[in-house]
Amino acid sequence: MRQLLQDHLDLRALREEQAARTQRPLVVGPDRLARTRLEMGHQRHLATLFGTVTVRRCAWRRPGTANVYPADAALSLPRRRHSYTLARLAVLESVRASFDAATEAVCRRCGPVIGKRQVEDLVVDAAADIDSFYQARIPTPCTADTLLVLSVDGKGVVMRPDALRPATAKAAARPGLFRTRLASGEKPARKRMATLAAVYDAESAPRRPHDVIAPPGGRHGRRRLRPGPHATAKWLYGSVIDDAATVIKTAFDQAEARDPGHRRRWVVLVDGARHQLDLIQTEAAVRRVTIHIVIDFVHVLEYLWGAAWSFHKSGDPAAEDWVAVHALRILSGGARHTAEAIDTQARSSNLTGLQRQGANACIRYLTSKGPFLCYEHALTAGWPIATGVIEGACRHLIADRLDITGARWGLAGAEAILKLRALISNGDLEAYWRFRLAHEHHRLHQGPDRGGYSLAA
Template sequence: MEPYPQPAPADDDFAASRALFQTMTARLGEAEMMVGTQAELEDYLTVCGRELKRQLMQDQMDARARREERLAALAGADGVVRRRVEPDHRRLLATTVGPVEISRLAYRAPKVSNLHPADAQLALPAGRYSYPLRRLAVHEVAAGALRAAGTALERTTGQKIGTQQLMEIAVGAARDIRTFYQDAACTPVPGVGLLVLSVDCTGVNMIPAALREAPTAKAEAPDRPSAQLASRERAGRCRMACVSALYDAEPAERGAADVLPATATERESRRKGPTAVGRRLDASLEHSVAPMVTALFDQAERRDPDHRRRWIVLVDGANHQLDCIAKEAAARGVNVDIIVDFVHVLEYLWKAADDLHATQPARTAFVQHTARALLEGHAPQVIADLRHHLRTRDHSGLPSPGLQRCADYLTAKQPFLGYDLALGLGWPIATGVIEGSCRYLVKDRLDVTGARWSLAGAEAVLLLRTVIANGDFEAYWKYHLQREHQRTHASRYQHEYAPAA
């Protein structure tokens, strides 16, 4: 078969770009520009420079379209061979330098969709926005409100993207994060260092359809107006985001005086606690605590597949979290040492102090003394003293809700209050890493005033903030583009095609 005739190459594919550049240089040499300020010059070059780059891209796309080789036939993944070829099928693409129009050949057959092999060669996205523009949008959406993200993009690229389109871009960009971490290889960390696991939950305001349980009809439509309408609407609007953290730490031996020094001498001689390194975060609104704990243990086993290291689990004492951790550890045959966050214990001690003492100095002294006793391993005696205070106040008829809660909490968590052993072995005893992660990943972005989230949008933003915080975004984006190319292009063709002879 005779080859299809190919168009002759143009004498100058970039004539339009050169003409624009010459116009710019001529403008720069004019008397008006020569007496202008540097700021005016920079603004001119920013706007015109972007247009020059856009024209260069347009010229290059047009040159590639003129050189595209025409195939005799092309078979799609549906098994249909497309023999009809139509030139000059165009599509618009919004880029970081402006909109460009891409022309390519379309391979057609009755009752099936067209194929555009040039799109696969260019690795074009399925939608209107280019991947570099989407990448910028992802960082802006992950960092702040959608309107602010749109304004920032328009200011830096000249492209105006609506808030709904920005959220769609974020959802699409986050679709491969879970798979990325499942496929990512993790090198085991040798040595005798600690492997620390931590998990916590925090609430996010959601739209009614995104709640785990649909609100009742009465909550959705109150019978009559109420002065407490706002409070009634707020109740039950939250969905819990589960955040987990995994990191390595070298043991750092300490004592009670290093955590709560009582004198100037103790303060001057304080020793630092373990330092978190190799931190890896995970977060989800879609998945509950149980699957998130399973994923956390999966990551831990990747770092220590033979269970040779000491596994420390730091939690705030939530019973469901403790049950999931114990169940997961038993199923994997791994020994874990669970420590309840000491800061949470201090919060309960302050509630007890509010009931027991009328003045702030007395409350401070009570918390200082009681907390030191817990750090020194005297939890049974502390609980007994609290119960004694509680009985005394009950006989006097004095209300003691804070004291009651503190005594009940310490009694229930007593097996996980071995702070003297933990400090002596150099273990961490506070959940600062996971608390800070919850604040940064969730609260700083999803808990903005007045925001109510859909599940898909909130999950996407949370995952994107997580992969950015882990320092994995560059590797993830390459992985995501490979997956997108497979979905958008490679999966549409029956086999690799070659140009016709």
């Protein structure tokens, strides 16, 4: 196959030389200046799926200007040595495993055509047009009754020292208490926070509190549980370079593209981080859109379990019923009453300061996040109340690839892998690759497309 491709390229070169001698076409460069001098025998190497081949072509020259190669535009040759199809293979291997494993997989299939550093460069180049792709894309419209759900979360990525944010780099440079290990409470200061956003559509699915939490003692009978809303048309986006405000703005851009008239009900699911809540509310105010913020109920359950161990011994089965009672009350709209009940029980139990830590944390959380714990309205209206979509995205997009053992990331590589994994999860790789090839052709070979030929190897 490599020899067949080489013969094909040699035949094209012979025909180009014959046409150049006989027809002497007028060749104009991107600077709109004509090249009148012909020089044959110029060549470059091209690494393909079948191995490395040599592309011979004619150069049209003009003193003081760059050469023009019409064959490069006709073949749509890439800027680097590696063909676009080989670059696509390198991207697919890199997003699922380490760069070392990706290089080994490509070379096992195609021969020694690429090195690890070249794979990294191809991945960074491949992600360059993702933002432009989504800005130009028009989402499929939905009816006004379909929920529009947004969710935001963050997860740390271990970075190289030169890629840390200034505050983290300053903390990392500060000497610790011990030379060989971290003291209690110390953090290694090696991570940079990546922010992820999800936007999806969902049909409302009304439920009752008992559909979410089993009553004390477990479920009995054969009453079928009402299912929750199902996410459709899911769109994921993330960034290590951009801050949370920029990612949230991008998520709102995607939401407005789906509902430009603000006719749908916007539900925003978060884990309760104050910084994220402030940014979300500010962005909604700027766009004059009404949003309904719901805090992830799973986070509330974690605080309830923390409070349960203030009143029960470790491993006590009664703690489960205690959590179920209070969880059902919160789902029924009694978050404030639950906080008061826990405080009253803590006072009557004469708990010490250490024993009250879990109870106090739960009370503070329920009190401070009270406006966003109106689960009775969310369940009646059929809204989602858990951030499973964005939590799963954090695990899939970041933990499964960026958090592999021993990985230390630079900004460009981490950003490219994160965006490419999100793109593939969205099911947009094929459409994006066509978009990228068209834009790359325009960048490298300005002017009319001479034949529309593209190399498929």
